[in-house]
Structures are given as structure tokens and as C-alpha cells.
Amino acid sequence: MSLRIALLGLLSVSGPASGYDLTKKFETSINYVWQAGHSQIYPELAKMAADGLITVEPEGPRGRKIYTITREGTDELHRWLVERVPTDPVRSEGALQAFLLPLLSAPEALDVLSRLTAAAETRLADLRALRATKLALHESDQWKIGYYALDLGIRHALTTIDWARHTAAEIDPGSA
Amino acid sequence: MSLRIALLGLLSVSGPASGYDLTKKFETSINYVWQAGHSQIYPELAKMAADGLITVEPEGPRGRKIYTITREGTDELHRWLVERVPTDPVRSEGALQAFLLPLLSAPEALDVLSRLTAAAETRLADLRALRATKLALHESDQWKIGYYALDLGIRHALTTIDWARHTAAEIDPGSA
DNA sequence: AGCAACATGTAATTGGTTACATGATTTA
DNA sequence: TAAATCATGTAACCAATTACATGTTGCT
The missing domain is CATH 1.10.287 (Helix Hairpins)
Incomplete structure (x- = not known):
């Protein structure tokens, strides 16, 4: 669930982006609160598109796919932020x-x-x-x-x- | 790996114990650094016994099995404590x-x-x-x-x- | 007799990591 | 033309959660 939220958050803040772009942001910016690699991100984006939280514009330059957050996606993100009681399992x-x-x-x-x-x-x-x-x-x-x-x-x-x-x-x- | 270490640590500190005992300790004592339920603990104890880190005395009162840490187990625990560079993936x-x-x-x-x-x-x-x-x-x-x-x-x-x-x-x- | 606590396991699913696999474009 | 970077995916495996499943002992 939280990977999904992190992706929605990034798309919401910086506008449309590819899986590759988002993977880079995970490496350089959001990584100090949530970590994920491309092998987890690509399939999750596909599921999110299937669920209507984002849309895909296929075929940019090198088979690049651009994802855009939808109204539903924005709502889901907002709901999570204001409602979700965070549970951080301690495992250090x-x-x-x-x-x-x-x-x-x-x-x-x-x-x-x-x-x-x-x-x-x-x-x-x-x-x-x-x-x-x-x-x-x-x-x-x-x-x-x-x-x-x-x-x-x-x-x-x-x-x-x-x-x-x-x-x-x-x-x-x-x-x- | 760390579940294994936590179990070895508890067995090392409090002496022989059953899976049930260890599950209780996870709930009441070590849970603020590492969490696990019985469904994870029982199979792990079986693997640890197969690896020679602990021994089993089967058949206490209610099918209760008592596990005891071996020399190898103690060594493994000590090695982990002094050598392991902890990696705590941030996912909060x-x-x-x-x-x-x-x-x-x-x-x-x-x-x-x-x-x-x-x-x-x-x-x-x-x-x-x-x-x-x-x-x-x-x-x-x-x-x-x-x-x-x-x-x-x-x-x-x-x-x-x-x-x-x-x-x-x-x-x-x-x-x- | 019934309930709580003791005691052990397995199965299905989800989340996450590492490794494998492939191809396109840019730059030196 | 070779290397780096861009770009996307899958497969195998390990870790963890939730649910299912079963039987025993002690207490009231």
C-alpha cells in the first residue's frame, strides 16, 4: 500500500513521469522514508493504472511510458494522508x-x-x-x-x- | 537472518525454552526491536535445529519441545554481534x-x-x-x-x- | 462440562530483493 | 564503434502476515 502512496505522492508533486523517472526519485529523494527498486515499481505502476489511479501515455522516445495521476489517484492519496494511522513495525x-x-x-x-x-x-x-x-x-x-x-x-x-x-x-x- | 539472531539471543540469555515460550518473549520483551509471530518462529526453530545451532528435546507436557542453544549457535550469535554491519532499510x-x-x-x-x-x-x-x-x-x-x-x-x-x-x-x- | 491458556503446526498471500534479460539512444 | 545511460520488464527466492487447523492441560 505505501509504495503505491509514495508513487502517487511523487506524481502529484512533480507531474507526469515515467517508471524510470520515479525509480530515480526513489534513489535520490524519497529514499530516506521509503525504499523501492525498479523491479517493484514497474509492476506496481501497471496495477495502479489497472485500478484507475493513474493513466499511461505509451511510447515516448525509447519505449518510455508516461504516467499521470488521475482524480481518483489524488483522492486516494489525500484519504491515506488524513485517515491512515501509520503502523511502523519495529524491525531494526x-x-x-x-x-x-x-x-x-x-x-x-x-x-x-x-x-x-x-x-x-x-x-x-x-x-x-x-x-x-x-x-x-x-x-x-x-x-x-x-x-x-x-x-x-x-x-x-x-x-x-x-x-x-x-x-x-x-x-x-x-x-x- | 535477524529473526534467527533474536531467537539465539533469547535462548542464550534465558536458557532452554519452547517455541511457545519464545513467542511469548517476542510479545512481551524483544518486540520493541524485532517482531515475529508463532507462525514465523516455529518453522525457523526447525531450520535452526537442522543447521545445528540449537538442539531439540521433544515431548514435554503437551507435545512441548524444548530448544537449547549449541556451541555453534553461541558462536554464530557472537559473530553476528561483533561483525554484522546493521542495515536498517527505511520504510516508515x-x-x-x-x-x-x-x-x-x-x-x-x-x-x-x-x-x-x-x-x-x-x-x-x-x-x-x-x-x-x-x-x-x-x-x-x-x-x-x-x-x-x-x-x-x-x-x-x-x-x-x-x-x-x-x-x-x-x-x-x-x-x- | 466448558473455557482459558498451553502448544504446535500449515497454507495462502503479499511485500521485497536479487538476478536475469533485452533493447534504444547518446556521447566519446 | 564501444561504452554509458536510458528504459522496461520477468523470475526465483526470501521474509512476513493472516487465516486455517488441531490437540492438551488446568481451572472453575
Whole structure:
């Protein structure tokens, strides 16, 4: 369901686009909230067209197919946004390592923590870079799309880094 | 893979247990980092036994089967903890709503934010309650298992609440 | 006797990843 | 003309959810 919503959202914001275009947007823009590859996107677009949420204009330049959101699609998207109670199943390898951390010796645990910190720092840098470019060329009217989610992601990364520092100090008071 | 690790972790911490016991632990303890139901757990235990990571003592009281972690299982678990670089695919309905928030009118967006806040507050309360009981009866030696992950979860929930308040104020400066 | 909790499984379906497969256009 | 990028698809597999299915023990 959410893949469908993400696609409707992108089509709604940036107008008609091909599966290829949308795949690129998944790689470069929406990927920090939802991920999908072309092998998942192409079949989903076909189903969405069959369901009347989008229309297809076949045969652009290289067999390129342009999809446009319909009124029904816009309605479906709006309904999901205002009605859907989000359920985010917790399934995180990082949190699982945190959970089982006491099974390790202090030096091993500190290693794991520094790895988790490094991952969070990389993510933080990526998100901040994205925000910087976003702010620099802020895409006309719709520049706010993605902005709040970016902020949320940055805050979560900072929180993870903070937690790791705090936890390391608790495991080894000397290393702080 | 991670389901397997979670099961090995629980067996390592609390000693031999049945599929039923482990299912209960998934519901009550490890569920805030990894979720699974019995229909996923039973077949996985069978595979793990076939792979030599655990052994089975069949036929307790009601057809109850007791699983015990082997040396190989312990090694596999340890290796995963110290070597595995965690990859947490981002796929969050809540973040997707945040991403698409600017598609809504201000009042609609504020509604969505208050729903996200409510969800985070519920989670926060759950995690704090868990921590309180955990600290009260801190299970002998192994009470620290799960503790750091609990702390991480609580911090993330607080961050989400903070973000939602901040974002609401940005959308409607009057409502703050 | 009946209900709740214990206890284990399988089947059907959906969602997602990796790998396979093919062809068109642009650019160096 | 060769490589890169554009462009679309399918197949095999793994992970996860929901529903179906069955039997046991303890308690009231």
C-alpha cells in the first residue's frame, strides 16, 4: 500500500513521469522514508493504472511510458494522508544489537557502539547534504515536500549518536 | 537472518525454552526491536535445529519441545554481534506522512501531526512502563539485556514528539 | 462440562530483493 | 564503434502476515 502512496505522492508533486523517472526519485529523494527498486515499481505502476489511479501515455522516445495521476489517484492519496494511522513495525538490526549488547565484553560492546555511531554520522551527513542542496535551489513552489521528513531523520540520527555516546560512557566510565 | 539472531539471543540469555515460550518473549520483551509471530518462529526453530545451532528435546507436557542453544549457535550469535554491519532499510509510514505533509492544508497537517504525536506518546509510555518493571524486579544477573535498546527507543520517541511540536509551530505559528 | 491458556503446526498471500534479460539512444 | 545511460520488464527466492487447523492441560 505505501509504495503505491509514495508513487502517487511523487506524481502529484512533480507531474507526469515515467517508471524510470520515479525509480530515480526513489534513489535520490524519497529514499530516506521509503525504499523501492525498479523491479517493484514497474509492476506496481501497471496495477495502479489497472485500478484507475493513474493513466499511461505509451511510447515516448525509447519505449518510455508516461504516467499521470488521475482524480481518483489524488483522492486516494489525500484519504491515506488524513485517515491512515501509520503502523511502523519495529524491525531494526541496529536496535537488536543494542538489545543484546550486554552479551559482549566491554571492549567488544564499545566497538559495536562506535560502529553504530559511524553509521548514524554517515546518515546525518547524507541528510544534511540533501537539505542543503534542497534549500539552495528550492524547487519553485513545492520545495517543502520532504522537508519535514528530512528534519525528522536528522533529529533521529542525532538522537542515536547521543545515545551511543551516553551508553559507551555507561559501559566504560573511563572512555568518556 | 535477524529473526534467527533474536531467537539465539533469547535462548542464550534465558536458557532452554519452547517455541511457545519464545513467542511469548517476542510479545512481551524483544518486540520493541524485532517482531515475529508463532507462525514465523516455529518453522525457523526447525531450520535452526537442522543447521545445528540449537538442539531439540521433544515431548514435554503437551507435545512441548524444548530448544537449547549449541556451541555453534553461541558462536554464530557472537559473530553476528561483533561483525554484522546493521542495515536498517527505511520504510516508515509515519515518515512518509511527514514527507507528504505539505500536500495538505494547514488544519489537516496539524491533525496528522497530533496523530503522530499521540502514537509516539503511547509508545513512550509503553517503553517507560517496561523499563520500570524491568528495574523493579531486575532479573538477577541478566537484567541489562534489552536495557540499552529500551533507552534508545525512549529517546527516539521523545525526539519524534519534539519534532512534531516544532513542525506544528512552523506550520501554524499561532497554535504554539 | 466448558473455557482459558498451553502448544504446535500449515497454507495462502503479499511485500521485497536479487538476478536475469533485452533493447534504444547518446556521447566519446 | 564501444561504452554509458536510458528504459522496461520477468523470475526465483526470501521474509512476513493472516487465516486455517488441531490437540492438551488446568481451572472453575
